[in-house]
Amino acid sequence: MLNNLIQELPEFFTYYNILFLLQALLTTFLLSALGCIVGSVLGFALAVGRNATGKMSYLLRIPLATFTEIFRRVPFLVTLMLVFFVFQILDFKLSMFSVALVTVCLIGTAFISEIVRSGFESVHQNQWDAAFAMNFSYLQALRFVIIPQAWKVILPPIFSFFILFIKDTALASQIGVLELTYAGKVMNNKGFSATLVFGTILIMYFMLSYPLARFGQRLEKRLATTGNR
Amino acid sequence: MDLHFSDVLDKFPYLLGGAWISLQIAFLAFTGGMLLGLIGASLQTFGRPLARSCVNAYIGFFMNTPQLVQIYFIFFALPEVGILMSPYEAVLIGMTLNAGAYLAEIQRAGFSSVHITELEAAETMGFSRIQSIRYVIVPHIIKVLFPPLSNQFILMTLGTSMAAIFGLEELTGRAFNINSETFRSVEIFTITAGIYIAITFLATVALAMVGRYIFRAKMRLI
Numbered sequence: 274m275l276n277n278l279i280q281e282l283p284e285f286f287t288y289y290n291i292l293f294l295l296q297a298l299l300t301t302f303l304l305s306a307l308g309c310i311v312g313s314v315l316g317f318a319l320a321v322g323r324n325a326t327g328k329m330s331y332l333l334r335i336p337l338a339t340f341t342e343i344f345r346r347v348p349f350l351v352t353l354m355l356v357f358f359v360f361q362i363l364d365f366k367l368s369m370f371s372v373a374l375v376t377v378c379l380i381g382t383a384f385i386s387e388i389v390r391s392g393f394e395s396v397h398q399n400q401w402d403a404a405f406a407m408n409f410s411y412l413q414a415l416r417f418v419i420i421p422q423a424w425k426v427i428l429p430p431i432f433s434f435f436i437l438f439i440k441d442t443a444l445a446s447q448i449g450v451l452e453l454t455y456a457g458k459v460m461n462n463k464g465f466s467a468t469l470v471f472g473t474i475l476i477m478y479f480m481l482s483y484p485l486a487r488f489g490q491r492l493e494k495r496l497a498t499t500g501n502r
Numbered sequence: 503m504d505l506h507f508s509d510v511l512d513k514f515p516y517l518l519g520g521a522w523i524s525l526q527i528a529f530l531a532f533t534g535g536m537l538l539g540l541i542g543a544s545l546q547t548f549g550r551p552l553a554r555s556c557v558n559a560y561i562g563f564f565m566n567t568p569q570l571v572q573i574y575f576i577f578f579a580l581p582e583v584g585i586l587m588s589p590y591e592a593v594l595i596g597m598t599l600n601a602g603a604y605l606a607e608i609q610r611a612g613f614s615s616v617h618i619t620e621l622e623a624a625e626t627m628g629f630s631r632i633q634s635i636r637y638v639i640v641p642h643i644i645k646v647l648f649p650p651l652s653n654q655f656i657l658m659t660l661g662t663s664m665a666a667i668f669g670l671e672e673l674t675g676r677a678f679n680i681n682s683e684t685f686r687s688v689e690i691f692t693i694t695a696g697i698y699i700a701i702t703f704l705a706t707v708a709l710a711m712v713g714r715y716i717f718r719a720k721m722r723l724i
Contacts, residue, residue: 274582274583342699342703343695343699346660346698346699346702346703347660347695347698347699348660348661348662348663348664348674348698349660349663350663350664350666350667350674351663351674351677351691351694351695351698352695354677354687354691355688355691355692355695358687358688358691359688361687362687362688436566439568440566440567440568440569441568443568443569443570443571444570444664446570447667454568454570454571454574457571457574458574461578466579466582467574467575467578467579467581467582468575468579468582468583471571471574471575471578471579472575472579474571474574475563475567475571475572475575478566478567478568478571479563479566479567482566482567483562483566486565486566
């Protein structure tokens with residue numbers, strides 16, 4: 274067993290195989306990073322909308338809350354399939370990467386809007402009241418009072434969500450996006466030993482995710498709030 | 503583009519059966535993961551440095567690699583050393599090991615939330631060791647741990663959908679089955695998504711009620 278593995282090693286780690294795997298790793302990273310960036314922007318807008326106050330604001334709040342709840346409660350795989358088939362019957366000619374990207378953005382938006390909303394909630398109600406008493410508008414209060422205090426609470430969970438996404442995008446291999454897991458399947462189908470291939474894939478995921486996770490922990494410690502009211 | 507939900511609606515009971523299997527898988531993996539996590543968290547809190555770093559390695563490895571690839575490894579790589587498993591066993595073992603890492607982390611945080619002064623206070627009140635565990639530590643820990651644990655259970659219920667990739671007939675797997683029979687893909691996956699939303703919503707509300715009225719945890723009902 275071990276002898277076979279050692280014999281296979283030089284055949285497996287050829288220049289082109291390593292290049293292939295690294296490109297797949299880059300795809301995984303891009304998929305989760307783009308999803309997180311788009312998700313942050315849209316999720317932020319969504320959270321601002323969901324927090325709106327005023328007479329007719331429920332027209333905005335209810336659909337946005339429904340969107341968030343739906344995409345937080347459907348598994349990644351099912352959302353992926355749904356997006357894939359919807360684009361198919363709408364006759365869009367999208368690459369598999371774009372389909373996965375759309376899915377990742379949808380889910381990212383839903384999850385991050387929830388993170389941002391709870392970040393806003395972490396700022397005490399008195400701060401809102403004080404801002405409104407100073408005749409700030411809703412957006413001004415957000416811009417000058419709430420966000421400067423809330424971003425420390427918002428940033429670490431967004432970062433850990435990004436790391437979660439690196440792992441979740443493994444499911445995109447199911448529709449044939451050439452990311453790390455799919456690359457592993459391809460190598461396995463070429464006849465390399467599954468132990469070697471999937472062991473390498475696991476280690477590559479670990480090497481991508483672990484430093485980011487450690488960085489996230491440090492970020493969380495550095496930004497730890499004093500909870501000022 | 504036209505949708506025909508009527509073609510798929512008569513498969514609804516079949517899908518609901520799949521949802522039941524999904525919940526079963528999630529429950530089994532969660533129970534196993536709780537045990538693993540309890541051992542891990544205890545070792546981390548009370549263990550020797552060697553045991554602690556072993557647990558840290560386990561948690562670090564399983565939290566930083568995708569569950570899907572872990573199950574791939576168990577399902578495709580372990581047969582090379584002579585450990586053959588059915589897809590069901592592979593998925594269950596993979597999910598349990600993965601859940602163990604996350605649940606160990608959650609439980610460790612719960613353990614460290616107990617303050618030494620609580621124990622000292624209990625001692626001052628004349629509680630025996632067992633009494634102080636029974637009346638002081640356990641109620642406190644459950645109250646702190648229940649919300650993140652129930653959250654993790656919901657996430658794991660969603661995570662069971664990846665069992666479909668290994669051919670298990672749970673909710674997503676059955677959706678794939680119907681899809682290959684009828685090709686009404688959008689309708690099927692919409693209904694599947696609806697069922698997922700419904701079961702996780704019901705589970706959230708039920709767990710929040712248990713947490714609020716039995717363990718006095720701070721949880722929102724909706």
